[in-house]
Structure formats: C-alpha cells, structure tokens
Amino acid sequence: MPAPRFHNERLRELLLREIGTVIAQKVRDPRVPEVVTVTEVVLAKDARNATVFVSLIGGKEEKEEAVIALNKAAPFIQRTVASQIITKHFPRLVFKLDKAIERGQHLNELFKEIQDDLDRTE
Secondary structure, eight states: OOOHHHHHHHHHHHHHHHHHHHHHHHHOOOTTTTTTTEEEEOOOTTTTTEEEEEEEEOOOOHHHHHHHHHHHSHHHHHHHHHHHHHHHHHHEEEEEEHHHHHHHHHHHHHHHHHHHHHHOOO
C-alpha cells in the first residue's frame, strides 16, 4: 500500500504548484485579488476530490467573494491543470479559505495581552 500514498503525495504537490500558477496567470474574475496563495491541497483517499485552501488579502467580505469566484472558476481551473498533469482521474476541486494565518495572528495578540498584563503586575 505505500505506492498509492506516494502517488497521492506527489499529485498533491503538483496540484499545489499548478493551481497557484493557473489562478495567478489565467483566472480573470475581478472578485479574485491579484495575490492568491494556495496554502494546502487535501486529497481524498481515492484522489477523486481535492480541497484547495487559499490565503487572500482583504476584508472578510472580499475574501468570501473571492472564494465563491474561485469555486465558480473551478471547472476551468480543473481543465487547465488537468491538461498539464496526467492522471487517471483528475480530482474535483473545492476551494476554501485558509484561516490558519488569522488564527495565528489572533493567538499572537492574545499572548501579547497576557504578556502586557504580566508586565503590569510585576
């Protein structure tokens, strides 16, 4: 069983790189900002579906609109990337907003508040 895991890992890495390139160079929806970072691709075990996590700059509403636009452009992105990656079954792409950076910033703010409170009590 190690072969499918290796195949899926390699496919995931290829998808990560190629999807980012297609979004940057070929997606022309005005709702999608110029800078979109594909942070992670999670493949289903059978590699028929892939969740693509993206990081965007902008307000909450702008980010949500951009993810909606990317999901509408998903068939185009799939076709374009599928022409460059040869695989038996190309996965169906679903885009989601990666909130890890926001969570990290929130945690840093909380730690800073705690440190400020500790400094005041000393």
